[in-house]
Amino acid sequence: MKTYCKYGTHRVIEPLGVLPQAAYKIDSTPICYDNELLIDVDTLNIDSASFHQIKDVCNHDEIKMKMMILDIVNTQGKMQNPVTKSGGMLIGTVHKVGSAFHNQSLNKGDKIATLVSLSLTPLFIEEISSINLTNEQVNIKGKAILFDSGIYAVIPSDMNEKLALAALDVAGAPAQVQKLAKKNDIVFIIGAAGKSGMLCSYEAKKQVGKNGRVIGLVQNEQQKEMMIANQLCDEVFVGDALNSLETYEKMMKLTEGKLADLTINVVNVENTEMTSILSTKDQGIVYFFSMATSFTKAALGAEGIGKDVTMMIGNGYTKNHAEITLNILRESKEIYHLLVQKYV
Amino acid sequence: MKTYCKYGTHRVIEPLGVLPQAAYKIDSTPICYDNELLIDVDTLNIDSASFHQIKDVCNHDEIKMKMMILDIVNTQGKMQNPVTKSGGMLIGTVHKVGSAFHNQSLNKGDKIATLVSLSLTPLFIEEISSINLTNEQVNIKGKAILFDSGIYAVIPSDMNEKLALAALDVAGAPAQVQKLAKKNDIVFIIGAAGKSGMLCSYEAKKQVGKNGRVIGLVQNEQQKEMMIANQLCDEVFVGDALNSLETYEKMMKLTEGKLADLTINVVNVENTEMTSILSTKDQGIVYFFSMATSFTKAALGAEGIGKDVTMMIGNGYTKNHAEITLNILRESKEIYHLLVQKYV
Numbered sequence: 001m002k003t004y005c006k007y008g009t010h011r012v013i014e015p016l017g018v019l020p021q022a023a024y025k026i027d028s029t030p031i032c033y034d035n036e037l038l039i040d041v042d043t044l045n046i047d048s049a050s051f052h053q054i055k056d057v058c059n060h061d062e063i064k065m066k067m068m069i070l071d072i073v074n075t076q077g078k079m080q081n082p083v084t085k086s087g088g089m090l091i092g093t094v095h096k097v098g099s100a101f102h103n104q105s106l107n108k109g110d111k112i113a114t115l116v117s118l119s120l121t122p123l124f125i126e127e128i129s130s131i132n133l134t135n136e137q138v139n140i141k142g143k144a145i146l147f148d149s150g151i152y153a154v155i156p157s158d159m160n161e162k163l164a165l166a167a168l169d170v171a172g173a174p175a176q177v178q179k180l181a182k183k184n185d186i187v188f189i190i191g192a193a194g195k196s197g198m199l200c201s202y203e204a205k206k207q208v209g210k211n212g213r214v215i216g217l218v219q220n221e222q223q224k225e226m227m228i229a230n231q232l233c234d235e236v237f238v239g240d241a242l243n244s245l246e247t248y249e250k251m252m253k254l255t256e257g258k259l260a261d262l263t264i265n266v267v268n269v270e271n272t273e274m275t276s277i278l279s280t281k282d283q284g285i286v287y288f289f290s291m292a293t294s295f296t297k298a299a300l301g302a303e304g305i306g307k308d309v310t311m312m313i314g315n316g317y318t319k320n321h322a323e324i325t326l327n328i329l330r331e332s333k334e335i336y337h338l339l340v341q342k343y344v
Numbered sequence: 345m346k347t348y349c350k351y352g353t354h355r356v357i358e359p360l361g362v363l364p365q366a367a368y369k370i371d372s373t374p375i376c377y378d379n380e381l382l383i384d385v386d387t388l389n390i391d392s393a394s395f396h397q398i399k400d401v402c403n404h405d406e407i408k409m410k411m412m413i414l415d416i417v418n419t420q421g422k423m424q425n426p427v428t429k430s431g432g433m434l435i436g437t438v439h440k441v442g443s444a445f446h447n448q449s450l451n452k453g454d455k456i457a458t459l460v461s462l463s464l465t466p467l468f469i470e471e472i473s474s475i476n477l478t479n480e481q482v483n484i485k486g487k488a489i490l491f492d493s494g495i496y497a498v499i500p501s502d503m504n505e506k507l508a509l510a511a512l513d514v515a516g517a518p519a520q521v522q523k524l525a526k527k528n529d530i531v532f533i534i535g536a537a538g539k540s541g542m543l544c545s546y547e548a549k550k551q552v553g554k555n556g557r558v559i560g561l562v563q564n565e566q567q568k569e570m571m572i573a574n575q576l577c578d579e580v581f582v583g584d585a586l587n588s589l590e591t592y593e594k595m596m597k598l599t600e601g602k603l604a605d606l607t608i609n610v611v612n613v614e615n616t617e618m619t620s621i622l623s624t625k626d627q628g629i630v631y632f633f634s635m636a637t638s639f640t641k642a643a644l645g646a647e648g649i650g651k652d653v654t655m656m657i658g659n660g661y662t663k664n665h666a667e668i669t670l671n672i673l674r675e676s677k678e679i680y681h682l683l684v685q686k687y688v
Contacts, residue, residue: 316647
């Protein structure tokens with residue numbers, strides 16, 4: 001008898017012994033094993049880097065793109081772009097809940113979004129109906145498997161699907177802020193006007209309370225006005241996240257030499273490690289959520305200036321992250337409207 | 345009047361506006377400004393990667409190597425290898441303490457080792473006396489500047505200089521373990537038989553107490569025997585740090601399904617992120633000390649399997665790290681002798 005692994009190694013075909021994400025080929029047979037969840041897939045939200053690579057190679061030709069996506073999925077059993085290695089998320093409805101799947105309260109027909117990458121999700125495509133070149137969504141008829149360790153969110157009935165997805169995509173960030181920001185803290189958000197940045201700013205303000213302060217660094221005056229008009233930060237300044245010293249001096253001034261207790265880096269550009277480290281006080285925390293972060297630049301940078309800060313690698317998953325993030329959209333009319341304008 | 349910056353930007357020549365580590369050229373004039381420390385340098389401990397690059401390019405010819413090192417330092421004002429970008433440390437004696445330097449208790453003639461990289465340290469070489477091709481030390485006559493933010497350790501009079509240096513080189517790791525390991529914890533050390541690994545194992549055992557457990561992963565039977573003979577871990581097993589699943593299953597067995605509260609990764613090979621994450625329990629901590637760690641592999645890996653672990657970037661500096669680490673050598677005869685065999 002076959003043993004089923006919570007991480008899905010029972011579906012790895014090649015090479016054997018690795019986890020599904022590292023595998024070249026996995027078994028996507030649309031049968032629900034005991035510890036799995038079988039999903040009727042409606043839409044693939046292809047990762048942006050992957051989608052652009054496919055679009056470029058196919059000269060924006062939808063038919064060629066369909067063939068390329070089908071070819072990848074048929075060959076590998078999953079939608080993992082062989083060049084960018086990235087995946088994306090999917091939306092669908094529950095088809096069957098395996099008898100040993102960890103959550104037995106899910107029902108057939110529940111609308112869910114998977115929060116683990118498509119790069120490790122067994123996917124079987126019957127047909128690609130359409131590709132939306134603007135919002136990077138691919139509508140399909142097909143089935144996918146979620147492993148027992150896989151995470152997902154039930155799409156709330158009180159919320160637009162695209163809005164929920166846009167928020168769920170970065171759900172880890174504000175949920176981590178909820179855990180890390182403490183009453184009366186000074187929190188510094190680098191890249192405060194982006195989607196993650198706004199959600200983090202809102203959550204930080206809630207946690208630090210009236211005597212705490214949330215300071216945001218944004219790229220231009222327009223963003224600054226937007227942040228102030230919506231009261232998402234206590235202070236906002238326009239600055240260059242690449243200019244470590246200028247940012248440090250600005251933070252020294254704004255905090256009267258105290259610097260930040262917690263710095264959240266959500267700016268998706270390289271070489272902002274030192275800016276984050278310098279702006280944080282000794283014994284403070286720097287949370288790197290940007291995928292552009294370099295491990296060695298952070299590690300050697302802090303040592304180089306003898307700065308005793310705790311540096312954390314952003315984990316896209318933390319307990320209740322989907323609920324925490326969707327609740328922000330329910331609580332804050334401002335963020336709700338800002339995201340509706342952008343994503344719906 | 346010139347303002348002196350604690351991070352040493354007053355000595356940056358090119359390009360202006362960056363910190364000394366990122367600068368191409370800094371001013372190494374051997375004059376002690378108010379907030380600086382001026383050092384008479386005896387020995388450069390060139391970083392291993394840098395030393396090998398120079399040795400290779402110069403065909404192991406000592407004269408050519410001397411010229412290459414002089415050329416780098418004369419051009420850049422610091423011993424930062426233009427290819428590897430790395431530096432090293434230095435040993436010397438205090439020549440002058442600036443009137444605004446943060447530690448006024450240092451005295452002329454005190455023997456110190458700098459704990460910030462040579463890649464940001466202004467260095468002026470008068471003469472290179474000799475190069476030791478075996479232990480990668482370069483004996484010179486010259487002067488160096490330590491900025492106000494720079495960290496250093498006074499070489500203890502009760503300890504061999506080379507032994508102290510070998511330990512100080514990795515001082516951050518055991519000092520972080522002292523802060524993170526708690527009573528009764530299960531601590532897992534990946535790469536337990538290396539220099540950092542042994543120091544971390546010892547410190548972890550001290551912190552977790554009798555009811556805690558320290559488990560070490562080592563590469564071969566010889567290392568296992570050494571670790572057991574010296575009682576550096578409670579359990580040691582031989583395993584492949586690249587094989588995530590095998591290691592995870594071994595840890596599941598050894599801990600009866602609990603997994604580690606704290607995992608310390610000190611193994612200097614790539615692709616051990618998933619092994620570290622899988623071996624750690626939910627809400628546990630993974631501390632990545634290995635410079636081979638990939639930020640994205642760690643971040644996406646944890647999310648991919650829905651694992652709620654705190655992942656930390658190893659900071660080579662933390663308060664009192666030198667003292668904590670040198671004290672291990674004073675307390676543990678076993679580690680003292682093991683390191684003397686290897687480094688003295």
